[in-house]
Amino acid sequence: MSASIHIALIIGSLRKESINRKFAEFIASQMPDNVDIKEVHIADLPLYNQDYDDTTIDSYERVRQQLKDADAVLIVTPEHNRTMPAALKNVVDIGSRPYTKSVWEHKKVAVVTASPGSFGGINSGMDVRKSMQMLSAEVMIDPEIYLSRATDSLNEDGSVSERTQKFLQGFVTEFIKFAGQSSRD
Template identity: 35%
Template sequence: MTLRIGLIIGSLRQASYSRRIAQALGELAPPGMVFNELAFADLALYNGDLEPQLPQPWQRFRAEVVASDALLFVVPEYNRSIPGGVKNAIDVGSKPTAQNCWSGKPALVVSQSAGPLGGLAGSYALKQALAAVNVATMPHPEVYLGRIATLFDGDGPMVSDTQEFLRGVLTSFETWITRFVPR
């Protein structure tokens, strides 16, 4: 059975570490786990007045979340929280309230930062917002990738220790997802 994972990469810059981590996760994923990136840069800032005309990017994004069996967020920490675009995507997906498209989905949060704390505060900010929209975030193992520049071999692959750690995380995530998605 295929598990469709909606992937949200929290950074828009081209050389993003978040994107490189997401690529590595795609290569480490167990068979059957298929990642589909959910783009959010084109989502207008949430404004309830736009609901009647339903902007096409909102419609697309909501449909992509609904079609996902589970969600994977790979995010940098921004000012002890998450990038604004990611929060806006959560807000867009959560409305109208009766059609909150996040509700009941299992998720994994991977945070990273240049410093030693690995985006811990950003990860918690994201988990708080996800709890509000009834997403079941995997509690353990937790993933905070600190000093991110040292976890890649220059412009090359991720270092092997981190790869092995993330391979185990993805195995746990698969088990977590199956609590919510019957196989």
């Protein structure tokens, strides 16, 4: 079956052993056959500078095109110092410019955060939502997912615990409904 829903996945952590990557990979593995999900790699993106708006940077063009082509964007991210990690903010900024050419306008965006701490990265998730709202993206409201004490939701081999698998499967169902809806529905 050829995919009818295209999802761009951004993982806010650059860390090799990222817990957010483990949850993101589980979520990706649960997508139905009609969904194609591809990671938008952000580690190689030069720090955004408005001076670059008049030039062509291949990695910028790559991520802008991937985001443009997607029906929805799924962001799975940690919290760094009570906000989103710099690498994630960088791709948000890159996608937002040049002025009037933002890829975020009317884009469907869902956010999942995970932290070993008890707040689950909620401040990071809220700040992503704040930027997306300003950029006129269509942010998924319900359910909101902030995985607290998230290391407890991983088994020793790095797989996601059964309880959290069920919880995330519920999210996937709602996310696919959201991603598949036309903005005018």
